[in-house]
Amino acid sequence: MNNFVFLGPPGAGKGSLAVKVAEDYKIPHISTGDIFRANIKAQTPLGVKVKAIIDSGSLVSDELTFELVKDRLAQDDCKNGYILDGFPRTIPQAEMLDGLVADLKVVNFQISDDIVIGRLSTRRVCKACGANYNIKTLPPKVEGVCDKCGGELYQRDDDKQESILHRMDVYREQTEPLINYYKNKGKITDLDASIETDILLGEFKRLF
8 A cells, every 4th residue: 555644844845746656656645735625615514614713713623634634535546545745744643643544654855944945935826727836946938927827926925935934933843743753653764855856756666
């Protein structure tokens, strides 16, 4: 079974690699944010609960987040494996996941703060279709215009330097302890996330 958890700070390239691995291994790439949005849109009982919590400005509890993930992992497309991106975020979530799944492969994306800041601060996103660009490494053909749909490109507020530093602090505080948690269980494999995605994919395939 290819049951993966991708761990790493914002901007480490987890999502970019996950898209390629999902395609090659024929397994779904599952992000917590996508699960939340899908359940809220479908107005499932769990989605209704999540929307009420988010609307009130509160954080979704570990237990409710786990219920949403558990529900997603029970779907048919996960029977040969999956990539979890953004879950678990905390030790309690990891403990709940351990109770559900025995054979997890945890991939730790190692990258320096400088590279993360450089990547995120130069990222641009299409307002219309959500496509990602980088003004240094993956620029659009026409500045400020999406190649795919012609939509306007913009810089997300959370890609501005002050927000990036805050997101990295939150990651260290909440999620970095997971690295030690999985290391102690002998489940973690480190990946050098500073290299290009295609080279990173080759390294990933060599390891798994």
